[in-house]
Amino acid sequence: MEIAYGLAKEYWGKGLGSEAAAAAMEYGFQQLHLERFVAIARPDNIASQAVMKKLGMRQVKSARFCGGEWVYYVIERKKYQAQSQSRDA
Numbered sequence: 001m002e003i004a005y006g007l008a009k010e011y012w013g014k015g016l017g018s019e020a021a022a023a024a025m026e027y028g029f030q031q032l033h034l035e036r037f038v039a040i041a042r043p044d045n046i047a048s049q050a051v052m053k054k055l056g057m058r059q060v061k062s063a064r065f066c067g068g069e070w071v072y073y074v075i076e077r078k079k080y081q082a083q084s085q086s087r088d089a
Contacts, residue, residue: 001028003039017051025055029080036077040070049073056083 003021021039028034039057041048049059049071057073064070 001032001034001037003037012047017048018054021051021055025075025080029077034077037075039073040065041073043069043071056080 003024005017005020007016025037028037037057039048039052041052043062052059052073055075056079057075059071060074061072062069063072
């Protein structure tokens with residue numbers, strides 16, 4: 001499953017991307033029983049990479065795709081569950 005989001009510039013920096021992505025991950029892992037999520041961003045999109053890191057995702061590779069460079073982040077179910085348990089403790 002891939003997480004994607006786009007926000008108009010006036011909504012940047014308000015936590016909306018993090019909130020939406022976190023809700024999608026929770027639903028995907030808890031209700032759909034998915035095994036992992038993948039997210040991609042341009043290497044210069046530091047804000048999107050910060051969202052991915054905040055969600056516990058880790059960078060796994062860089063690659064060319066659709067004529068551009070992208071960085072790929074991933075989080076597996078087990079890591080998500082461990083993070084959730086430590087937040088609840």
